[in-house]
Amino acid sequence: xxxxxxxxxxxxxxxxxxxxxxxxxxxxxxxxxxxxxxxxxxxxxxxxxxxxxxxxxxxxxxxxxxxxxxxxxxxxxxxxxxxxxxxxxxxxxxxxxxxxxxxxxxxxxxxxxxxxxxxxxxxxxxxxxxxxxxxxxxxxxxxxxxxxxxxxxxxxxxxxxxxxxxxxxxxxxxxxxxxxxxxxxxxxxxxxxxxxxxxxxxxxxxxxxxxxxxxxxxxxxxxxxxxxxxxxxxxxxxxxxxxxxxxxxxxxxxxxxxxxxxxxxxxxxxxxxxxxxxxxxxxxxxxxxxxxxxxxxxxxxxxxxxxxxxxxxxxxxxxxxxxxxxxxxxxxxxxxxxxxxxxxxxxxxxxxxxxxxxxxxxxxxxxxxxxxxxxxxxxxxxxxxxxxxxxxxxxxxxxxxxxxxxxxxxxxxxxxxx
Amino acid sequence: xxxxxxxxxxxxxxxxxxxxxxxxxxxxxxxxxxxxxxxxxxxxxxxxxxxxxxxxxxxxxxxxxxxxxxxxxxxxxxxxxxxxxxxxxxxxxxxxxxxxxxxxxxxxxxxxxxxxxxxxxxxxxxxxxxxxxxxxxxxxxxxxxxxxxxxxxxxxxxxxxxxxxxxxxxxxxxxxxxxxxxxxxxxxxxxxxxxxxxxxxxxxxxxxxxxxxxxxxxxxxxxxxxxxxxxxxxxxxxxxxxxxxxxxxxxxxxxxxxxxxxxxxxxxxxxxxxxxxxxxxxxxxxxxxxxxxxxxxxxxxxxxxxxxxxx
Numbered sequence: 001x002x003x004x005x006x007x008x009x010x011x012x013x014x015x016x017x018x019x020x021x022x023x024x025x026x027x028x029x030x031x032x033x034x035x036x037x038x039x040x041x042x043x044x045x046x047x048x049x050x051x052x053x054x055x056x057x058x059x060x061x062x063x064x065x066x067x068x069x070x071x072x073x074x075x076x077x078x079x080x081x082x083x084x085x086x087x088x089x090x091x092x093x094x095x096x097x098x099x100x101x102x103x104x105x106x107x108x109x110x111x112x113x114x115x116x117x118x119x120x121x122x123x124x125x126x127x128x129x130x131x132x133x134x135x136x137x138x139x140x141x142x143x144x145x146x147x148x149x150x151x152x153x154x155x156x157x158x159x160x161x162x163x164x165x166x167x168x169x170x171x172x173x174x175x176x177x178x179x180x181x182x183x184x185x186x187x188x189x190x191x192x193x194x195x196x197x198x199x200x201x202x203x204x205x206x207x208x209x210x211x212x213x214x215x216x217x218x219x220x221x222x223x224x225x226x227x228x229x230x231x232x233x234x235x236x237x238x239x240x241x242x243x244x245x246x247x248x249x250x251x252x253x254x255x256x257x258x259x260x261x262x263x264x265x266x267x268x269x270x271x272x273x274x275x276x277x278x279x280x281x282x283x284x285x286x287x288x289x290x291x292x293x294x295x296x297x298x299x300x301x302x303x304x305x306x307x308x309x310x311x312x313x314x315x316x317x318x319x320x321x322x323x324x325x326x327x328x329x330x331x332x333x334x335x336x337x338x339x340x341x342x343x344x345x346x347x348x349x350x351x352x353x354x355x356x357x358x359x360x361x362x363x364x365x366x367x368x369x370x371x372x373x374x375x376x377x378x379x380x381x382x383x384x385x386x387x388x389x390x391x392x393x394x395x396x397x398x399x400x401x402x403x404x405x406x407x408x409x410x411x412x413x414x415x416x417x418x
Numbered sequence: 419x420x421x422x423x424x425x426x427x428x429x430x431x432x433x434x435x436x437x438x439x440x441x442x443x444x445x446x447x448x449x450x451x452x453x454x455x456x457x458x459x460x461x462x463x464x465x466x467x468x469x470x471x472x473x474x475x476x477x478x479x480x481x482x483x484x485x486x487x488x489x490x491x492x493x494x495x496x497x498x499x500x501x502x503x504x505x506x507x508x509x510x511x512x513x514x515x516x517x518x519x520x521x522x523x524x525x526x527x528x529x530x531x532x533x534x535x536x537x538x539x540x541x542x543x544x545x546x547x548x549x550x551x552x553x554x555x556x557x558x559x560x561x562x563x564x565x566x567x568x569x570x571x572x573x574x575x576x577x578x579x580x581x582x583x584x585x586x587x588x589x590x591x592x593x594x595x596x597x598x599x600x601x602x603x604x605x606x607x608x609x610x611x612x613x614x615x616x617x618x619x620x621x622x623x624x625x626x627x628x629x630x631x632x633x634x635x636x637x638x639x640x641x642x643x644x645x646x647x648x649x650x651x652x653x654x655x656x657x658x659x660x661x662x663x664x665x666x667x668x669x670x671x672x673x674x675x676x677x678x679x680x681x682x683x684x685x686x687x688x689x690x691x692x693x694x695x696x697x698x699x700x701x702x703x704x705x706x707x708x709x710x711x712x713x714x715x716x717x718x719x720x721x722x723x724x725x726x727x728x729x
Binding site for chain 2: 003004017032033034035069072073074075076078081082083084096098100101104105156225226228229230232234235237242243245271272273274284285287298322334336337338339391392395397399403404405406408
């Protein structure tokens with residue numbers, strides 16, 4: 001059980017997103033008095049009547065000057081029941097890369113909709129990014145219910161529209177909540193204005209929604225970070241492979257394959273500084289001892305023998321360009337997957353995906369914020385899973401060899417496609 | 419007899435414990451990535467609570483081996499003796515090399531000029547960058563947390579610094595999943611923040627859970643203090659009271675430990691770790707707001723210092 005929930009929100013000030021986050025933090029008593037005073041003072045200097053809660057999250061000078069969220073802002077809050085990491089991202093199309101970044105680690109995405117306007121282009125985009133990045137659960141927060149007289153019909157219509165969209169996008173788990181962030185209805189406290197609504201408040205829901213398992217639906221996967229070999233008087237022969245379980249659950253006694261070499265061995269011990277474990281689930285940082293003296297080093301993947309992936313020299317990936325440069329056929333990158341880095345050449349750019357309509361168009365090049373499918377040829381074999389079954393071993397980065405910049409974030413579609 | 423409320427408490431304790439373990443696993447992963455991808459890492463160790471927790475996590479990350487990098491303190495010379503004693507003792511216990519980058523030395527050598535009446539905190543940048551160059555450190559592990567300050571909330575876990583040590587907040591690498599890109603050009607280095615996702619309360623709960631020792635000034639004690647700039651400052655050789663500043667004895671503790679001239683104490687009776695947790699959980703002020711004069715200068719004080727190469 002992990003009681004750390006990672007939540008991604010996307011949207012602009014107009015949706016009332018900042019107000020919602022401010023309300024969530026404020027009503028759950030997670031805003032400090034000096035932070036609030038600073039926001040009030042800054043709001044007054046800018047000639048605003050009330051405290052602009054966006055100033056709580058917009059941390060950079062440029063963001064405050066322009067009154068917009070540019071970068072991902074992380075907020076932390078805790079209730080007695082759960083600890084939350086909130087990745088707050090801007091909602092406009094030119095910040096798709098920030099949305100993708102926030103969604104990449106999220107367990108839950110909150111899609112905020114203005115009850116007066118229903119689903120708009122931006123709501124489509126937020127839901128699509130959540131679906132593309134495999135976020136396990138989506139909360140549809142129908143905000144500004146006070147401005148539609150807390151109408152059940154309006155709410156029902158939006159929920160029905162979203163159900164259609166979710167089905168199209170393949171989002172399996174959705175919970176809709178009517179609320180008013182400005183007045184606090186249904187954010188932390190239940191609202192008498194919404195007497196027809198029998199569900200939970202937003203906070204209550206976030207506190208109790210099951211954390212989707214990190215492990216995906218594959219066997220154990222451990223990207224090896226380094227070899228621990230103390231060679232000390234106390235531990236002359238100790239040798240273990242340190243890493244964080246990226247998928248599945250690893251158990252003592254499991255047969256594992258070292259990839260890409262393909263050698264096999266058996267797990268004889270799972271160590272942590274606080275004592276040995278019998279098993280370790282996804283997310284745990286461990287050191288693994290094997291029965292045989294096999295060659296293992298950083299960049300290798302230990303995978304459960306029954307469903308170990310075949311190493312590939314070619315793959316199809318859906319990429320989102322996150323830097324100011326193009327991705328075209330023939331471009332060379334370093335591909336980073338797990339702890340392994342290999343050289344890669346873009347074979348072809350297949351298409352570009354319109355993140356709002358989900359329509360595909362032919363494309364020769366992808367630019368900043370574009371999402372599309374590419375084929376990649378690799379200088380050395382790597383072992384990956386498809387992103388749909390394992391986020392941890394199905395994700396990769398394309399890195400510019402000259403500048404070191406992260407150019408694209410990728411999700412493996414077909415590990416062995418030709 | 420087990421009551422319903424006992425069961426409830428037990429569940430809450432389990433939930434907190436699970437959240438701490440998740441943070442610990444993430445930090446250990448980051449520390450191992452640093453050692454796996456860099457030649458010459460160093461860990462900034464001041465003897466403050468965050469760097470103590472980071473050192474504890476490093477102990478765990480490479481166990482049963484030793485921590486495979488030295489530690490460094492950027493020393494303003496305005497220290498609390500309890501903290502320096504703790505720093506030296508802890509480094510010795512773990513068998514670690516301790517590099518001290520001294521602000522006083524840099525002043526003596528004419529690298530920087532001290533402005534009378536001003537804190538030495540911003541002066542740490544030059545000796546820090548000099549030490550990074552001298553020792554050819556390519557990754558510098560810092561204990562900063564995103565919850566501390568709003569510019570820090572925008573900082574990456576792996577944060578690239580150019581040859582001048584500068585941070586460019588508008589040109590940061592997006593950080594996705596748990597793939598940290600530490601590829602740098604010659605002359606550049608990376609600041610790495612394994613505690614990015616921890617809060618002050620997480621730090622104290624972890625100190626309690628693991629029974630970690632911290633310097634005594636974190637717990638309530640009696641001390642000669644006086645008021646200045648809305649802070650409660652201790653009487654030290656570096657902070658003598660000025661005319662009109664009334665010295666009194668109060669029961670205080672420190673929430674942050676830094677340069678003695680700009681780190682204020684808070685009135686507190688919390689003498690144990692559990693009492694500190696209870697106090698932190700109900701505090702109405704952020705730790706930097708309550709205790710750090712240097713962050714009050716402007717809305718962007720921290721962003722400006724960070725751009726120049728500060729921690």
